[in-house]
Amino acid sequence: MAEPPVLIRQDEVEDLLHYKDLIPRLEVALRKFSKLDSAEVIQPVRTTVPLQKYNGFLGLMPAYLVHEDILCTKLVCFYKRESGSTLPSTQATVLLFDPEYGNVKAVMDGEVITAKRTAAVSAISAKLLMPAKSDVLTILGAGHQALSHYNVFTETFSFKEVRVWSRRKETAERFAQSTQGHVTVWESVEEAVNGADVIVTVTGASEPVLFGQWVKPGAHVAAVGACRPDWRELDDVLMRQAEVYVDSREGAVAESGDIILSGFY
Numbered sequence: 001m002a003e004p005p006v007l008i009r010q011d012e013v014e015d016l017l018h019y020k021d022l023i024p025r026l027e028v029a030l031r032k033f034s035k036l037d038s039a040e041v042i043q044p045v046r047t048t049v050p051l052q053k054y055n056g057f058l059g060l061m062p063a064y065l066v067h068e069d070i071l072c073t074k075l076v077c078f079y080k081r082e083s084g085s086t087l088p089s090t091q092a093t094v095l096l097f098d099p100e101y102g103n104v105k106a107v108m109d110g111e112v113i114t115a116k117r118t119a120a121v122s123a124i125s126a127k128l129l130m131p132a133k134s135d136v137l138t139i140l141g142a143g144h145q146a147l148s149h150y151n152v153f154t155e156t157f158s159f160k161e162v163r164v165w166s167r168r169k170e171t172a173e174r175f176a177q178s179t180q181g182h183v184t185v186w187e188s189v190e191e192a193v194n195g196a197d198v199i200v201t202v203t204g205a206s207e208p209v210l211f212g213q214w215v216k217p218g219a220h221v222a223a224v225g226a227c228r229p230d231w232r233e234l235d236d237v238l239m240r241q242a243e244v245y246v247d248s249r250e251g252a253v254a255e256s257g258d259i260i261l262s263g264f265y
């Protein structure tokens with residue numbers, strides 16, 4: 001009989017998962033995953049189960065890395081919360097399987113994995129695509145992803161200025177007080193992104209918050225928040241003037257509201 005699974009708690013994942021290890025591993029995995037007809041990473045577009053009563057979704061995200069023989073799945077519930085709600089917007093668990101026997105070997109907290117994996121991928125995109133001289137980073141949104149993006153972007157790059165905007169100024173101020181380095185708080189998106197070289201959008205918005213007319217030509221936008229077909233963060237002008245890179249075309253056209261609703265595809 002198989003051993004019962006190991007349980008890896010959130011604080012343990014936090015201690016074990018470091019960007020210096022995560023980024024190179026993700027670069028390798030993304031390179032394989034993004035290949036057309038990749039046979040090395042089997043990762044179907046996730047299945048989502050609507051939780052209409054709670055304004056949320058359950059996402060099932062299985063993946064198999066063939067050569068490494070790693071079989072796992074993330075199970076994530078995510079919600080659109082009212083402003084000021086104290087309920088979590090994301091809850092995630094990652095299961096690691098023994099691919100030969102099919103038993104679960106480890107049950108891991110997925111909160112930190114979600115925060116760090118997502119931010120690390122944005123940092124990889126910036127490494128490849130941001131202007132060579134990037135001094136100003138603007139983060140739109142001030143939640144969990146904002147913090148993980150702040151951490152990895154300041155650990156990986158040398159920005160002269162980091163700005164934050166959130167729809168409630170107090171939330172942005174709280175965020176700025178929680179960071180290691182200095183962050184300036186801005187009251188409007190237009191001002192916050194004026195002259196920014198890199199913009200990270202990590203809001204729970206359903207309508208565009210970032211408009212193309214405000215974005216400096218050549219700036220890099222890491223668009224993270226609008227991960228449902230009817231959610232948006234970027235307007236049509238920005239989508240039309242941008243060169244768009246995605247990890248998975250299949251996933252993007254099924255799930256990205258910015259791509260689908262702008263008619264980009």
Ligand SMILES: NC(=O)C1=CN([C@@H]2O[C@H](COP(=O)(O)OP(=O)(O)OC[C@H]3O[C@@H](n4cnc5c(N)ncnc54)[C@H](O)[C@@H]3O)[C@@H](O)[C@H]2O)C=CC1
Pocket residue numbers: 078089090114118141142143144145146166167168171202203204205206207209224225226227
């Ligand atoms: N693409 C991906 O792989 C991932 C996407 N996400 C998405 O990223 C977004 C942020 O996630 P978390 O930071 O974990 O959430 P969070 O709840 O911790 O923070 C959300 C932030 O967005 C702001 N916000 C909410 N509604 C807004 C609106 N209508 N307009 C402007 N700002 C609004 C909130 O005030 C808060 O600052 C969510 O939409 C989440 O679903 C999260 C994880 C992974």
Ligand SMILES: O=C(O)C1=NCCCC1
Pocket residue numbers: 059076077078090114227
């Ligand atoms: O990990 C992801 O991918 C998530 N997508 C939607 C929001 C929750 C996490």
